Amino acid sequence: MDLQERARQRCHWLPDLSASSPPMYKALVEQLAQDIASGAIKPGDRLPPQRLLADALQVTVGTVTRAYREAERRGLVEAKVGSGTRVRGTQEQAPNFHHLTRAGQDSIDLSLSVPIPNPLRQQQLSAMMEQLSQMPEALQTALNYQPEQGCLEQREQLSAWLAQQGLSIAPEEMIVTEGGQHADFLTLQALIKPGEAVASAALTYPGMIAAARQLGLKHLPVPTDSEGIRPDALERLCQQQRIRLLYLMPEYSNPGGEHMSLARRKAIVEVARRHDMLLLEDGVQFVPATLRGKPLFELAPERALYIFSVSKLLAGGLRFGALRAPANLMPQLRAALRAQCWAPPGLMGAVACRWLTSSDADVLLNWQWQALQQRQNILSEVLAGYPVRSHPCGFNAWLPLPEPWRASEFVQHAEKQGVTLIASDPFCVGSQPAPQAVRICITPPPTDDILRQGLERLRAMLDEAPPMLAPLI
Template sequence: MNLTDRARQRCSWLPSTDIPEGPRYKTLADQIATSVANGELKPGERLPPQRLLADALEVTVGTITRAYREAERRGLVEAKVGSGTRVRDAGMERPDFHHLSRATTDSIDLSLSIPIPNPLRTQQLSAIMAQLAEQPAQLDNALHYQPEQGNTQQREQLAAWLTSLGLDTRAEDLLLTIGGQHADYLTLQSLIRPGEAVASDALTYPGMIAAARQLGLKHLPVSMDREGMRADALERLCQRQRIRLLYLLPEHNNPTVTQMSQRRREEIVRIARKYDLLLLEDGVQFVRPELRGTPFYHLAPERSLYIFSVSKILSGGLRFGALRAPANLMQQLCNGLRSQCWASPGLMGAVTCDWLSSPDSALLINWQWDELTARHAILEKTLSGYEFMSHPCGFYAWLHLPEPWRASDFVEQAAQRGVTLVSPEPFCVGSQPAPQAIRICLTPPAHREALEIGLTRMAELLAEGPRLSAPLV
């Protein structure tokens, strides 16, 4: 019996060996889809090891690898370190993350990282729109098709505003986007090929996880400590895997609120240069200048991109952001943006940049900093005695649940007491296990009193401990 026959005998599943013309990996992915649909491959069932299936079909291991990645991109299978590639079980899916609240009308929402509600927003926006309506030349300019990189005047306004806050940049460095999530997706789609690997903190922003999955990228977790991403873990990963891009939240990680020291940032840059990694820094969760570390585009300008958005300081509904990028990458990004949407909307950019440039925006932003200080004080008082991490500019805190609490049980039992939280699973990269911890958002309640009531209910639940289910018999 030859190698091929022996391999076929050992395979738990075999596609047809009569492969039609066309890319073999896509045909194999199609056959996986067919076998899943007709029940031949059942949820949770493990696909044959790649080497074994390659020998059985007399194709290269690379062909099987690409087929499995394509099947994973389609949502048919899931690859986990140590357990191989298995058919995805819809009933076992991790909870998805939503940018809109699932809170009921009588529940206190502590699940979303959003600006603190304030009627100043609508008042200021109304005034800015009225001013723009009285400037026909500027309004006419905003209504025209815009260049891919974005309206020149708007980029100049935004560059001046960022520079005034210590994030020095030039108009030519910026590409205007439809929010921060768009900048994430645009960067990955334009600079990374399907099947290539990107890496991030093991716990990170769910939007990045979703973008990498949608684009068929291999998303690898890097273990963390109290300063966020560990440099030694990143270097070990780079020694084993070819990574193209590193996604970073150095000011305060979402959800753990860790902040990188200067030394850690310099270690990350050394590794990035050694292994030729692009660095994508997410600066959407804005931080006051005096509390901000050195941005990566200062430390490694030749390979660093920076994301900015007004979602946390003005309004998420504006859908306006920017990507700061090195000159050698700008054309690729412009080409990618043009293929997606031609350009960011000129009218929205005009409204937003005029608002940012006005003294009114500073009043609103400074009010929010002051209000955050007061809300963090409520958090410190109410959850005193429990282990959590926070940041003065953070919209959220990261609570480590005491034993024997499990995060899923805490979220469920908090909901029964009228507090809406999100479980940690959506923040987990790849097969990273979910920690027994909860992100607590301080900003959704319109008033401090509601926040204090919600946190008090959580404190009571923590003190009582989990409600035990009946024992199995």
């Protein structure tokens, strides 16, 4: 039996390329897409190793490698170190991150990055809506179609509030969005073409991963250190291929908690200018001015975009935010937003801006900053001795697990102990291997005592060897 025949017998997926015309890698991708659509191969199925398939088809390994890369770019497959290349599920299944997956009734939820529960939120929202109901002119404005950039009055209110927080963004520089995730998607759709490359930290916000994948973009990981994205690694990546946009969270990253110094931010800007790359700064994880560094749009106003949202300040359900962009990019952003939804909703903006700029919001936010610092102290106290990374005002922390724990097992066992967590997999970009770590969100529990109980259960697990767990399905 010759080499080709032996290889063919070992391939559980063997496309027929006899009638295909060059380039063969494209023919291989098209056959793969057809077999996925027909159900011949199913989500989760592993593709043959590249050399094995090359031998079976009598093509070069480079042809198969190029085909697998193109299939990954198109969202057909996913490559993971240690588990090979597998067929993806539906768009709804990937990435494996569901922000509304709540903990069970008897479980302590440490999985969601949400504002700390407080009855003041409902009370203040009710008061804002009552005030608005007594303002006929404001109601009429809210009922009218809005400009693509959003209501000018609302942008002026938001601009004034941001200035008080040390962020100078003029009303004409911002476009109103339906939250931070919308700003992510809007930016990528308007400014990056399908097939072009964007980059981020190797571990990043799952919403960005999902947006890049949905739009058919090549999403590349950049190695990090204790300050986040490394300029030298970014430079090497830019020398290898054209990167159109870099997504980053300089204040404190989600999930890793890294904070960028001013020197690091300047170094990133230098690389971006040298390679004509846009910078998308995600400021949704908002922090007080005393703890905030210089925003990238002050260092590179001609290429830096900035995302703001009220989700971590007032409430995620409001779906209100804004995107700061250079003037030359605003026409493309306006056109994309108009195609998506015509204009942002005026009523939601009226409520959010009136609430954010009120004295009531000051009371709520001052309480939240103090409560976050208290919860961070509880986190440090309970998990003392373990390498937890976080920020004084961070909603979440990052915990690399000690050997021999594995992230999936730790999450599974935590669920048995009544604690809900998220492992590292949803945050991994591309084919990056998932580190053995978990994200711990300290904000969902309604009281400090419940948070402490959840953390103490995790501490007990960390102090003991992992039990034998049933295999994950």
